[in-house]
Amino acid sequence: MRASLRLLLLSLVLAASVQAAPKMSGNYRYQFDPNGTHVNIGVERLFNTDPQNATGNLMVKLWAMEGPYDGGTLNGYVLASFPLEGLAGGRQYSNLSKTVAYQAPPRAGTYSLCLTVSEYRNGGYHIVSWGNLPQPKALGPAKLFTLQGPWTWKSSYPGGTVDFSFGKITHTRRGDTGSLRVELWASPIYWNGGPMHNGHRIATIDKPALKHGNMYANQTHTAKFTPPPDGEYYVSLLLYEYDQGYKVVAFIPGERAVLFQRP
Numbered sequence: 001m002r003a004s005l006r007l008l009l010l011s012l013v014l015a016a017s018v019q020a021a022p023k024m025s026g027n028y029r030y031q032f033d034p035n036g037t038h039v040n041i042g043v044e045r046l047f048n049t050d051p052q053n054a055t056g057n058l059m060v061k062l063w064a065m066e067g068p069y070d071g072g073t074l075n076g077y078v079l080a081s082f083p084l085e086g087l088a089g090g091r092q093y094s095n096l097s098k099t100v101a102y103q104a105p106p107r108a109g110t111y112s113l114c115l116t117v118s119e120y121r122n123g124g125y126h127i128v129s130w131g132n133l134p135q136p137k138a139l140g141p142a143k144l145f146t147l148q149g150p151w152t153w154k155s156s157y158p159g160g161t162v163d164f165s166f167g168k169i170t171h172t173r174r175g176d177t178g179s180l181r182v183e184l185w186a187s188p189i190y191w192n193g194g195p196m197h198n199g200h201r202i203a204t205i206d207k208p209a210l211k212h213g214n215m216y217a218n219q220t221h222t223a224k225f226t227p228p229p230d231g232e233y234y235v236s237l238l239l240y241e242y243d244q245g246y247k248v249v250a251f252i253p254g255e256r257a258v259l260f261q262r263p
Contacts, residue, residue, distance in 0.1 A: 021049045022058055022087055024129045028115050030062055030080075032102065036142050037172050039080045039102040046084075046117060046129075047092035056120035058084040060098070064111035064139055068132040074116065077105040079139075086119075108140030145177075146170045147239045147250035153184060155202070155225050157263050162203040162225045166237060166252075169207075169216040178242035180207040182221070186233035186260065192253045200228035202235070232257040 026044025033039070041062055048055050060083075063069070065076030080100045084093065105111065113133040118125035146169070153164035164184060171177050184203040187196050203223035207216065234254035240246040 022055045022117055022119055022128055023047060023049055024115070024117055024131055028131050028133070030113065030115070030133065033099075036104070037102055038099050040097060040099045041080060041082070041115065042098075043093070043096040043115070045092055045094055046087075046096055048087035048090060051090040054088045055086040057086045058120075059118045059125050060084065060096075061116050061118065063114045063116060064105050064137070065114060066112065068112050069114040069116075069130055071130075074114070074127065076111075076114070077103075079103055079105070079113075102142070104142040105139050106141060108138075110136045110138050112136050142172055143250070144172055145239060145241065145249040147237065147252055149252055151237055151252060153203075153235060153237075155227070155260075157225070157227065160225050162223050163220070164203065164223070164237070165218075165220040167218065169210070169219070169239060169250075171210055171215070173212065175212055177210045179209050181205070181240040181242070181246055182207065182219075183238045183240065184223075185236050185238055186228045187236065187254075188231065188233055190234050190253065191236055193251065200226070200233070202226050202228060227262065228260050230261045232259050234258075 024043055024046050027042070028044065029042045031040045039062065041060065043060070046058075059081060061081040062079045063074060063076045064079050065074070080102050082098045082100045087093070115131050115133060116127050117129040119128045147166065148168040148170070149166060151164065151166035153162055155162045162184060166182070169180070182205045183201055185196060185199050186202050187199040191199070203225060205221045205223050210216065234257055236254045237252045238248055239250040241249045
């Protein structure tokens, strides 16, 4: 019985000795690109602590969670990930830097971020090293469109037109967009999204859909002018996409009231 116990203990020690252990050390970081579609992940050192035995293949993940991770089951959203080949005994990755696609969490909030390294063992990936990143980060669903200034507009009662311009329309869709529409709206009070009470559409321009990776830049248009009732209004620029009907996808609010008055 004692011999069997010694044999069992010896086999457990040997099994433990051949279980390589990849670990992160030094600085680790992340950086979102300006469009919010990719993130760069950096790890100063990822090394195999076992001088003789190789690790399984590895997976690096960036997580968003409600609080810092302290081991065990990890509940959160995977923002980005990339695979790495396993490390031979005593080998390491130095100054690791990867730029990969970013998947925003499904709801807006302030999240704790954590970087994990998982190793493939026994038919699946298991977390073997991690590091919580400093400072919580406000994150939310990725914007599908951006509408950027500078933008200007000028209406003409005698001519019945509005001349307006804007800097750029960009999108992050993986495919083509729907058809687009740009409108000017006049509202009696400052508007910054949501329902526009007592608003008046004063100009409309339709634009073709954008293909993946394309944009509209430095746009100037002349549209038919539909004057609102006389009075002071804030004029906002709105962008719509057609998806079973036109829906607002981006806007730039008017910052000051201007007077509309028929001659």
